[in-house]
Each structure stands twice: as structure tokens, then as C-alpha cells.
Amino acid sequence: MxxxxxxxxxxxxxxxxxxxxxxxxxxxxxxxxxxxxxxxxxxxxxxxxxxxxxxxxxxxxxxxxxxxxxxxxxxxxxxxxxxxxxxxxxxxxxxxxxxxxxxxxxxxxxxxxxxxxxxxxxxxxxxxxxxxxxxxxxxxxxxxxxxxxxxxxxxxxxxxxxxxxxxxxxxxxxxxxxxxxxxxxxxxxxxxxxxxxxxxxxxxxxxxxxxxxxxxxxxxRRVVSLQDAFVTTSYLVPSDKIVHDRASVEVFRGCSRGCRFCQAGMIYRPVRHRDPKKVGQLAEGIITESGYEELGLVSLSTCDYPWLEELLDDLGPFLTENRVTLSLPSLRMDPKAIDIALKLEGMRKKGLTFAPEAGTQRLRNVINKGVTEEDIENTLKAVFEAGWNKVKLYFMMGLPTECDEDLRGIVDVIRLAYSIGRSYNKRSSVSASIAGFIPKAHTPFQWEAQDSIESLKSKGLWLKSQFREKNISVSFHEPTQSFIEAVIARGDERVGNVIEKAWQYGARFDGWGETFDISLWQKAFDDCNLDPCEIASKSLSYDDVLPWDHVDVGVTKAFLWSERVKALKGELTGDCRLNGCNGCGLQGVCFDARSGHDS
The missing domain is CATH 3.40.50.2300 (Response regulator)
Incomplete structure (x- = not known):
């Protein structure tokens, strides 16, 4: 020592x-x-x-x-x-x-x-x-x-x-x-x-x-039951404002929705719930000890927590007495999520955030989003009718099989949200954030190519150009940053040399627009004699040896490939908690959707 x-x-x-x-x-x-x-x-x-x-x-x-x-x-x-x-x-x-x-x-x-x-x-x-x-x-x-x-x-x-x-x-x-x-x-x-x-x-x-x-x-990969995992009501309270400035309690870990672009939805399986009584005890304890006035119930899809409404009813008096508002992460566009959001008075102070991800039903089926056009329209009507006047939407561009119609669909969804909002309140506003698709390891799209920097930039600029309305804001993620992210996400040991070279040239805080400099990375790739497009922008086959093939996350490579095949056919895969086992590879260690214990 x-x-x-x-x-x-x-x-x-x-x-x-x-x-x-x-x-x-x-x-x-x-x-x-x-x-x-x-x-x-x-x-x-x-x-x-x-x-x-x-x-x-x-x-x-x-x-x-x-x-x-x-x-x-x-x-x-x-x-x-x-x-x-x-x-x-x-x-x-x-x-x-x-x-x-x-x-x-x-x-x-x-x-x-x-x-x-x-x-x-x-x-x-x-x-x-x-x-x-x-x-x-x-x-x-x-x-x-x-x-x-x-x-x-x-x-x-x-x-x-x-x-x-x-x-x-x-x-x-x-x-x-x-x-x-x-x-x-x-x-x-x-x-x-x-x-x-x-x-x-x-x-x-x-x-x-x-x-x-x-x-x-x-x-x-190591997997623990949330019932046995360490928890505490102690909480570090920052000395200054931070990005997510609130107390947070994890209600469950993992997701079985099966979005095909989502790495977290694959690598955090199986779904493991925390007992609602324990969640309530943690929430009250953390708020009491920390003094926070906002509580976040966090997971990959909090509205899928089986006891959420019961939990909110039990927590309600405590939160009201202590003047604590409750926040939920990005909501799904489905009736249950909206019913819950409508009950949360504290969320009325802020806009609601939704992630349709794609602009057309065809492409939402490709990515297995499980959200219909009817869901989108009904959600927007319910939200604006209930008194909200701000909605934020997340989309992706450059998804596998994307075509011009899908980009026009993003415009259509934004305009639909704006039109519905204005019909209830002339001050309603809609903001949209559009990120470039990045193929990530251990997902059905790990074999897919990323769009070129030029293509993503052209698409982003076109989407922004479609709107002149004062109350519509559209932004897109810098494609050069998305490109470097994809190179690192899909890279092998050679990329480590590039990271070191880029750092030597002065690369710092590459996730920040004010400090990111693509030219430093370009020089690093040249020095290391590595073509980054061969990593980020190349389609792969099932027989290709991937740099992460030796890592067993529980979900099998065969299942991921089968999901890719279904994606290209536009076929959906249901949620295994509702439709039975999909054979992802975790049979025998899945956790029961209600009890949280091994099934």
C-alpha cells in the first residue's frame, strides 16, 4: 500500500x-x-x-x-x-x-x-x-x-x-x-x-x-439481482449546478423492448426490478438526507415499471408535504406513459420529451420501436390538451434502410406536433433534436455501416431548412463527432494508437462542440496509417470477427443477427415480458417481470 x-x-x-x-x-x-x-x-x-x-x-x-x-x-x-x-x-x-x-x-x-x-x-x-x-x-x-x-x-x-x-x-x-x-x-x-x-x-x-x-x-459480463444489490439513502449533493440536478432512484435495470439500435437495451438485460416498497423507502430517505426538491425515478423505460402507479400513489403525500417534484426520463408514446405523466403536477413546469426515433412507420418497424402513427398523434393530442405547451422530440438520421421518405417523415411528425399544439395554445412550441445513427457493439445493427459525414451533414441541414416557424427549433448533432464516436465504438486495438496520437496533437473534451477539432483526429489517422471509414462506414457480415466477439454479454450473436434479418424485412419482435421468450440467450437467468426474482 x-x-x-x-x-x-x-x-x-x-x-x-x-x-x-x-x-x-x-x-x-x-x-x-x-x-x-x-x-x-x-x-x-x-x-x-x-x-x-x-x-x-x-x-x-x-x-x-x-x-x-x-x-x-x-x-x-x-x-x-x-x-x-x-x-x-x-x-x-x-x-x-x-x-x-x-x-x-x-x-x-x-x-x-x-x-x-x-x-x-x-x-x-x-x-x-x-x-x-x-x-x-x-x-x-x-x-x-x-x-x-x-x-x-x-x-x-x-x-x-x-x-x-x-x-x-x-x-x-x-x-x-x-x-x-x-x-x-x-x-x-x-x-x-x-x-x-x-x-x-x-x-x-x-x-x-x-x-x-x-x-x-x-x-x-457480471449480472446481479437488484434485490440483493447495494443501496443507500446517502447522497452526494453537488456544490454547483450539474447536468441532472436532482435525486435519483433506480427502479429497475435492463429493458426488453428490443430497439435494434440501442446498446443499453441489449447489454443491461435481463430486466431486474426493485421492490416498490424499497423504492419508496429509498426515495424518502434520499430526499430527507439530501434536501433535493426534485426526484427522478430512473431506468431505461420507467413507464414499464409494473408498480409505477402504485408507487406514485404511495409517494404522493410525502412528495407533496416536502414540496418535491417528480420527473421521469424520456417517455414512450403510449397511453400508459401519458396517463402517468398527466398525474404528475411537477412535470407541468417543464416540457415533455418523447423519442419517436424515426419519421415513418416503415422505419420505426425496422428499428423495432413499437410506436405507431396513431400512438404519436394520440400522445400529442393528450399532452397539449392537458395543458403542456412545450414538447421535445428525438430522432435519428442515417438509420439502416433510411430513404428520402423517412427524412420527410421526420418533418411531418414535427409539423404534426406543432399543428396539434397550436390548436390548443398559440404559444405552444416544438423542439427536435436529431442525432446521426452510430452502430454499437452487441446490437442487431453492429454489422451496419454508418452514413458518411457528408451525408449526415446534408440531411441535417435539409431538415433544419424545412422550418421557418418561430416556435419550431431543430438541431442536429455534429456529424464529425458522430463519426469519431463510431470509430471508437467499433474499433479494434489499432484505434488505441489513434486515440493517443489525437491526444498528443491536442484533442480534449471531444464531446464538447467548443473544443472538438476533427483535424486533430485526421492527422492521427494519417500518422497511424488507418482508414477510419473502414471501421465506421463499412457493412460487415456474420462471419466477420468483431473486436468484441470474445465478450459474453448474455445476448447471443445468433439472436442479434436474427434481429438484423427481421429488421431488413421490416418485421417486429414483441416485448418478451408480454409475448413470451424471444430466445435472446438469457433463458434460465431471466427475472420475473412482477417479482424481480429468478424465474
């Missing part, structure tokens, strides 16, 4: 805070933080590292859970760190100062483990920034006995190839059991050599250690 003889406080922090944008990003002592444990010399010290700015990282519920889980263990202690904005990075480099953890101000190099989450491909260069500022060798092969073990989890860990040069251990699947098992093992092995620790970690289900097992050794 690392020496703790230094003073954990950083004397120069106030000088730095006076010279950077949003200094609250780097200040500690938020409500809910716990003091470092005493006598830390023998404890395993882990720093949870989110590779984006504070206001994004603090919105991630996963680190809320892991923070208090690790604090509850006798064998370990935990701190946090977020990616510094370029102004802070420049100051640290200028003064040769190391990146430090948020709470104890401990240099990251002095931790035993650094735990990154791979939530978003365009955060890749930020990981290298954080390692570089910590004086930790970027590449696993260059690290020595005194360097922390770099671990990474999240959805990106299930397509790990581009990150392999930089990550020692990939943690695949649900982290509540996995991280506790890893820390317990490392505590027992604290006097062993670094490679011996890696060898032991490679034996844990869900841990992929390329240096020990090889680049393409098989590994199985």
Missing part, C-alpha cells in the same frame, strides 16, 4: 481556483461526503475517475452507488476525481503539479487503483489527460510497481479493444458485487507484486485482464 506520510491537503488550491473557469468544479466538502478513514496505510485506496467535467460526472448515479459502497467496506477507502477543463490542465502542466483527488487532494499516483467509467466514446482522450497529469504512464505495458492499477467499467468496457493499451483491468457488467470482490482480493494480496495482483483479478468473473489472459480471451 502507498505511503501516506504527506499532508493530504493541497496548499496551492486557492491560488488555482482563482484562475480557472467554474472553480466549483474542483472544490470539495459537498453535502454527503464522508471523511477519509483513519489508519489508511493498510487499506486499498481507490479513486473513482470520471473522464468529463464535474457537472457531468456528478450526474452519474453509478458513482453515487459505488462511492458509498466502498466507504462501507472495511478493506478500502475511496475518493473522486473529474477531468479538469483545459484551463486547469494548463496550470497544472505549467507548474508541474499532479492531478489530485477532489476530497483529500491526494495525487492520483498515490492511489492503489484508479477506476474510470467508459460511458461515452468521446471521453477517450480525457482519460489520457488524467493519466498524464497524474504522472502515471499512459500505456499499461509501461507501468511499474509504484503505479496504480487502472480499471475501467461501464458500457465501453464491453467493447474494450480501443482502450486495451491504457487499461489494466476491464470490469464488465454490474459493479456492486464486482468492485467489492476486487477490493477484498486486493486487500488480501496487498503485499504481492503488481503482476501477481493482476493474475488474481483475472480469475474474478467479469474481470478482463489483457496482459494476463491475452487480447481476445473470453470473458462473461
Amino acid at each position: 502507498k505511503d501516506l506520510s504527506f499532508d493530504l491537503r493541497w496548499d496551492r488550491q486557492w491560488d488555482y481556483l482563482a484562475r480557472v473557469r467554474r472553480p466549483s468544479r474542483y472544490m470539495d466538502e459537498e453535502w454527503g461526503t464522508l471523511k477519509p478513514k483513519g489508519d489508511q496505510e493498510d487499506l486499498v485506496k481507490i479513486c473513482l475517475a470520471y473522464p468529463d467535467v464535474y457537472e457531468v460526472g456528478m450526474s452519474y448515479v453509478g458513482y453515487q452507488i459505488l462511492y458509498y459502497l466502498i466507504k462501507s467496506l472495511d478493506v478500502a477507502d475511496v475518493d473522486r476525481v473529474y477531468a479538469p477543463w483545459p484551463d486547469m490542465e494548463n496550470l497544472l502542466v505549467q507548474d508541474n503539479e499532479p492531478l489530485r483527488s477532489l476530497e483529500a487532494k491526494r495525487p492520483l499516483k498515490d492511489f492503489d487503483l484508479i477506476g474510470f467509467t467508459l460511458q461515452y466514446e468521446l471521453n477517450a482522450t480525457n482519460i489520457l489527460t488524467m493519466l498524464n497529469l497524474s504522472f502515471i504512464p499512459m500505456r499499461s505495458e509501461d507501468r511499474g510497481e509504484d503505479d496504480p492499477i487502472i480499471i475501467a467499467g461501464g458500457p465501453g468496457s464491453l467493447a474494450p479493444a480501443p482502450y486495451v493499451p491504457f487499461v489494466d483491468v476491464f470490469c464488465m457488467g454490474d459493479g456492486e458485487e464486482l468492485i467489492a470482490e476486487m477490493l477484498s482480493l486486493l486487500f488480501d494480496a496487498r503485499f504481492l507484486k503488481r503482476f501477481e495482483k493482476l493474475q488474481l483479478l483475472s480469475r474474478i468473473e467479469g474481470c478482463y485482464v489483457p496482459a494476463v489472459t491475452g487480447l481476445r480471451s473470453s470473458v462473461k
Whole structure:
């Protein structure tokens, strides 16, 4: 374990805070933080590292859970760190100062483990920034006995190839059991050599250690029952406004709707529910301890929670008494979702968000969205009739089999929403956000090509040009960013070299429009003699070996391919909770839709 003889406080922090944008990003002592444990010399010290700015990282519920889980263990202690904005990075480099953890101000190099989450491909260069500022060798092969073990989890860990040069251990699947098992093992092995620790970690289900097992050794995702997973009513409350500034309680994990573009809907299966009484207890406890005035009930499709209406009835008096508003994520365009939304007075303060995804029924069938034209029209009428005057719609362009008619369909749906809204309230407004399709690993569309940058840009500009109305706003995601996201999402180990080169050229915060620079990536591809179009814009066959084929997420490759075949025929696959098993590969470990226990 690392020496703790230094003073954990950083004397120069106030000088730095006076010279950077949003200094609250780097200040500690938020409500809910716990003091470092005493006598830390023998404890395993882990720093949870989110590779984006504070206001994004603090919105991630996963680190809320892991923070208090690790604090509850006798064998370990935990701190946090977020990616510094370029102004802070420049100051640290200028003064040769190391990146430090948020709470104890401990240099990251002095931790035993650094735990990154791979939530978003365009955060890749930020990981290298954080390692570089910590004086930790970027590449696993260059690290020595005194360097922390770099671990990474999240959805990106299930397509790990581009990150392999930089990550020692990939943690695949649900982290509540996995991280506790890893820390317990490392505590027992604290006097062993670094490679011996890696060898032991490679034996844990869900841990992929390329240096020990090889680049393409098989590994199985870790899955836990939500009934047994760690939960707490403690909550970290940010020191400044964040992206999702509310208390959140996870009501269930996984989704069986089967949208064919959706990675989360495949890799988080099976569906596992949390008992409604437990959800209510957590919600009341978190609100009481945190003081939040907004509560989010989160999942991939919250309106599919079997006991949602019952839960809302039970929570209602408490929320009213404490003046807490309730929010739900993006709603499905179906009667049940709208009935629930209409009951939530707190949601009337905001616009409602829906995701039709595609503009025509044909294309919605291709992606298995399960939403009809009638659903869309009835939903819009119900929403505006009930008094809402703002609606936001999400669409994708460049989906497999898309044609001009499908793009015109997006225009038609936006105009339908505007027309219905205006018929109830002349001040009604509609906004639409349109993202380029990105083929993701472990989905039925993982074999599909992404549209070219030029095509996506042309489509986005055309869609924007169709509207001149004051109360209609249309935006589309920058196609060059979507292109790099696709390259990393589908890439193999060679893409790791490109990430490093792009970082060396100055790539930082590539998910942010104000800092993204495609020319840096173009130079990196050239230097590495890699054609990115061969990765992002090429259709693949079933027999092609994919960089993530060795990762077992539970859903089989055969099922994904069968869903692709059905997509090209425009055939739907029903929700297995309603229509019976679809044979995705999780038979025998599925969780009952009502009880949440193994079926």
C-alpha cells in the first residue's frame, strides 16, 4: 500500500481556483461526503475517475452507488476525481503539479487503483489527460510497481479493444458485487507484486485482464439481482449546478423492448426490478438526507415499471408535504406513459420529451420501436390538451434502410406536433433534436455501416431548412463527432494508437462542440496509417470477427443477427415480458417481470 506520510491537503488550491473557469468544479466538502478513514496505510485506496467535467460526472448515479459502497467496506477507502477543463490542465502542466483527488487532494499516483467509467466514446482522450497529469504512464505495458492499477467499467468496457493499451483491468457488467470482490482480493494480496495482483483479478468473473489472459480471451459480463444489490439513502449533493440536478432512484435495470439500435437495451438485460416498497423507502430517505426538491425515478423505460402507479400513489403525500417534484426520463408514446405523466403536477413546469426515433412507420418497424402513427398523434393530442405547451422530440438520421421518405417523415411528425399544439395554445412550441445513427457493439445493427459525414451533414441541414416557424427549433448533432464516436465504438486495438496520437496533437473534451477539432483526429489517422471509414462506414457480415466477439454479454450473436434479418424485412419482435421468450440467450437467468426474482 502507498505511503501516506504527506499532508493530504493541497496548499496551492486557492491560488488555482482563482484562475480557472467554474472553480466549483474542483472544490470539495459537498453535502454527503464522508471523511477519509483513519489508519489508511493498510487499506486499498481507490479513486473513482470520471473522464468529463464535474457537472457531468456528478450526474452519474453509478458513482453515487459505488462511492458509498466502498466507504462501507472495511478493506478500502475511496475518493473522486473529474477531468479538469483545459484551463486547469494548463496550470497544472505549467507548474508541474499532479492531478489530485477532489476530497483529500491526494495525487492520483498515490492511489492503489484508479477506476474510470467508459460511458461515452468521446471521453477517450480525457482519460489520457488524467493519466498524464497524474504522472502515471499512459500505456499499461509501461507501468511499474509504484503505479496504480487502472480499471475501467461501464458500457465501453464491453467493447474494450480501443482502450486495451491504457487499461489494466476491464470490469464488465454490474459493479456492486464486482468492485467489492476486487477490493477484498486486493486487500488480501496487498503485499504481492503488481503482476501477481493482476493474475488474481483475472480469475474474478467479469474481470478482463489483457496482459494476463491475452487480447481476445473470453470473458462473461457480471449480472446481479437488484434485490440483493447495494443501496443507500446517502447522497452526494453537488456544490454547483450539474447536468441532472436532482435525486435519483433506480427502479429497475435492463429493458426488453428490443430497439435494434440501442446498446443499453441489449447489454443491461435481463430486466431486474426493485421492490416498490424499497423504492419508496429509498426515495424518502434520499430526499430527507439530501434536501433535493426534485426526484427522478430512473431506468431505461420507467413507464414499464409494473408498480409505477402504485408507487406514485404511495409517494404522493410525502412528495407533496416536502414540496418535491417528480420527473421521469424520456417517455414512450403510449397511453400508459401519458396517463402517468398527466398525474404528475411537477412535470407541468417543464416540457415533455418523447423519442419517436424515426419519421415513418416503415422505419420505426425496422428499428423495432413499437410506436405507431396513431400512438404519436394520440400522445400529442393528450399532452397539449392537458395543458403542456412545450414538447421535445428525438430522432435519428442515417438509420439502416433510411430513404428520402423517412427524412420527410421526420418533418411531418414535427409539423404534426406543432399543428396539434397550436390548436390548443398559440404559444405552444416544438423542439427536435436529431442525432446521426452510430452502430454499437452487441446490437442487431453492429454489422451496419454508418452514413458518411457528408451525408449526415446534408440531411441535417435539409431538415433544419424545412422550418421557418418561430416556435419550431431543430438541431442536429455534429456529424464529425458522430463519426469519431463510431470509430471508437467499433474499433479494434489499432484505434488505441489513434486515440493517443489525437491526444498528443491536442484533442480534449471531444464531446464538447467548443473544443472538438476533427483535424486533430485526421492527422492521427494519417500518422497511424488507418482508414477510419473502414471501421465506421463499412457493412460487415456474420462471419466477420468483431473486436468484441470474445465478450459474453448474455445476448447471443445468433439472436442479434436474427434481429438484423427481421429488421431488413421490416418485421417486429414483441416485448418478451408480454409475448413470451424471444430466445435472446438469457433463458434460465431471466427475472420475473412482477417479482424481480429468478424465474
